[in-house]
Amino acid sequence: MTEQSAVLLAVVFGFITVLLVRSREMKWWEAVLVGLFGMYLGQTPLLFAVDGLVHWFISTVTRT
Known part of the structure; x- marks a missing residue:
């Protein structure tokens, strides 16, 4: 996970x-x-475990 994506997710969740x-x-x-x-x-x-789960969920939902 890059620092930029972590900051973006923190802002969105905030x-x-x-x-x-x-x-x-x-x-x-x-x-x-x-x-x-x-x-x-x-x-x-x-x-790291939670991030993997979030990325898996997002990739599953956005897959067409």
């Missing part, structure tokens, strides 16, 4: 987190997004 907190309603999938934001922001060792 924006989504702000919107969710302002709406005062959290569903399970929204809590997953907030958790992903924390992973990308914290750069924990578990990030």
Whole structure:
């Protein structure tokens, strides 16, 4: 993962987190997004496994 893509994902997850907190309603999938934001922001060792899962999911969804 490049530094540029990590920063981009952190900004996107941060924006989504702000919107969710302002709406005062959290569903399970929204809590997953907030958790992903924390992973990308914290750069924990578990990030590499989570990042692989996120990239797999995105490539699966965007494949035509």
